[in-house]
Amino acid sequence: MLTADGKPVVLGALLGRGGQGEVHAVTSHPGMVCKTYFPATMVKDPSLARRLAAMIATRPPERRDRAGHLLVSWPEHLVMDGAVVAGYLMPQVDRADTVELHRVTNPSDRRAAGGWASRFSWRYLVRTAGNLALATQVLHRGGTVIGDFNLKNILVSSRALITLIDCDSMQITDPATGERFFCPVGMAEFQPPELKGADLSRTVRHPSSDHYALAIHLYQLLMEGEHPFRGVWNGVGDKPDVPVLARDGMWAGRAGGLLRPRPAAIGAELLPPDIREMFRRAFEDGAADPGRRPTADEWHSALVRLEGRLRQCAAKTEHWYDGRQPDCPWCAHENRRPAQVPLPPAAPTMIIPPPAAPPFPPLSFVVPAPPQRRRRSRAAVLAVIAVAGLGIVFGGRALAGSGSGNSSATGGPLGAYTQQSGSGADSGTTTGSSDPKAEAVALRKLLAGSKADRKSILRAIPDARSCGDPSGDAQTFRTAQSHRSTLRDQVSSLDLSALDGGPQMKSELTDAFTASAEADGHYADWADGLSGSCSRSSADDSGDYAAAFSSSQTADKHKKAFVTLWNPICQDNGWPAITDLDI
Known part of the structure; x- marks a missing residue:
């Protein structure tokens, strides 16, 4: 080649x-x-x-x-x-020094990741937010719209630097011919309300659609993983889905709104007034007029100003906050949190103190390059x-390549082609191969990535039931819900027509991930309800817990049906058989 x-x-x-x-x-x-x-x-x-x-x-x-x-x-x-x-x-x-964005926005993910991610303070999160706004600004300045602006296409380094990946699906226009190439894919959670129901393969996107997703990412970075359209619903009936709330501009920070922040969430007073107003414009004004959402340039300027005012707490050096505030809001938040009543441990546990943390790497703001004239x-x-x-x-023919899809033998970084939930970098794409082997390999890759969410949930459920960290567990469930929804969409886009029983396998696995995502959402609501006052009886008597258990049973039924169809294909390819517990 x-x-x-x-x-x-x-x-x-x-x-x-x-x-x-x-x-x-x-x-x-x-x-x-x-x-x-x-x-x-x-x-x-x-x-x-x-x-x-x-x-x-x-x-x-x-x-x-x-x-x-x-x-x-x-x-x-x-x-x-x-x-x-x-x-x-x-x-x-x-990839040795980068993680996907959700690994730093979500406190429980930071703790689970260990290493430098576990020590990301608010100072680093503010810096990360500023650099994400700048990376978005660079693309918009060149006429590119990201489109599929999801958290797995954003990598964060230990120095709070940002790299955007999976660029070959972004919307661009050829300046020589005027031909526009659309972005045909997108994770529903980060699609703005004006694109709901649109045929993305034919829809012209505008930078304002990226501004919606950017605002969600920045909100989660600055608010400890909280989502602007998740919280406690005070309206009539069940809480509407995120797309409906986004369409109505009903976010958790809306004055007098029906959606209120979770009791365990950090208060909005953490943010300076200008940042709070920018979120209001993004989620309220932008619902009616997308052009009123703050631009990436506005966000970058505001976050640079905020970073310059940050003050370190005298009582707890890991706390950073806006220096215009008289007291540390992190300390106030910790003092406000209701005492929880954890169950006693089953047996005495020896706590071994961790080793001293290595020095944290220096912060870096991305230094913008001067504008250059393009050579065309x-x-x-x-x-x-x-x-x-x-x-x-x-003249098309199969290209070279076989193997496991792991990193190179030297342990080098994976590179810019990110594997999303174990299925490869290209969410929303189809194999289109009509080759049974290729279709089986693609499906096996996807299955391999699904197991991690199951493990995290199996840890979080007993932790929430024992009143360990319900708030952190709720975030774990939300992350898993997002991942399973992505897996569902990826399964739906796979071409399995060349496999024996392929259409039925696809249907069973799609239904399994749909039910699993529903269960994760119920578990998250259950854990949210335990964050204020937790006891074993309240944990076990919750309607959300019962709904989660029911959805999990539905998912297990579809997983078992899928496994029955999948294992003969594994046998034909010399792969180990799996059980429903491997999905």
Whole structure:
């Protein structure tokens, strides 16, 4: 394989495999990885080659800051296999020093992650928020709309730096031809209300839709993982779904609103008035007029100002807060929390103090690069694409690559092709392979990532029942609910038609993840209800707990039906059989 300008591309270890293709290390281009598409992917989307060419011709000039940090992992070079567009080269991301965004927004995830993530103070979260706003601003300045702006496409480093990944689905416009390439995918939780029900493969997105998702990410960063549209419902009937609340501008911080913050949530007084007003504009004014949502540039400026005013608490050095406040709101929050009544441990436990933490790395604000004029020398690229258009139809063949999808043997970082919930980087895409082996491998990858959520939930349920940390457990359930919803959407988009019993397997697994997500939501509401005053009787007598148990039973039924169909395929491929407990 060659780059579009004729330089050899030598693939190394297989780093990941998803619904669209594979990612390999590249020995010929240090600091790069190569994403190659399955031929069926290129056939299914004839515009993909033109999209990639347009992306490479319009690379954001500020995708790296002056210090060299990668803000956006953008396609850098087309890769050709003969006359066929095979994929592209993109910068490798240091996965050893980065985590997905939710690993730092959610306090329970920070504790579970350990290491530097467990020591992320509010100072670091404010810095992370500012850098996320800047990365968004860089893309908008270049005319790109992120579209699928979900928490798994945002990586955070130990220095509070941000890298945006999975860029090949973003909405761009080719300045040479005027052709617009839409973003056809998106996680429902981060889609603005004006796009509900829209055909994303044909819908023009505007930066204001990214401003909605950005506001949610910033709210969760600044408010300890709280979601603006989750809380205690004081209205008539059941609490509406998030899309309905977002449509009505009914967020947890609305004055006189029917949705109130959870009792255990940090108070809005943590935020300075200008930041609170910006959230109000994002979720109230923006519901009626998306153009009134704060822009990424506005958020960045406000967060830089806030970071400059931060003060360290004299009583607890891990607390940071706006220096214009007379007292530490974190201390006040801890003092306000109602005492909980945990059950005594079953047996005496020896507590071993942890070792002293290593020095925390220095904070970094991304240093914006000065605007540069783009070079749009496109003649060679367009000539290659013209030939490739024929090659895609007539010359496509399977690309090299087999393996487990793990990191390279040297333990190097995975690179910019993120595996989402174990299924690969491309949520919302289909295999489209008509190849039983490829379809089975894609489904097996997805299943492998589903087990982690089950483990976290099985830890959180007894912890909440024993009144350990119901607030943290609620966040664990919310995270799992989001992951399972993503898994459900990914299963729905898989093509399993070449597998024996494939359509039935797809239906059973989709129903299983749907019921599991419902159970997670009920468990989260149950844990929220325990946050104020917890006892074993209140934990066991909750209607939310009963509803969660019922949904879990429904999920187990569908999982068992799926396993019955799946295990013969495992046997045919020489893979170990699974049980419903492995999903």
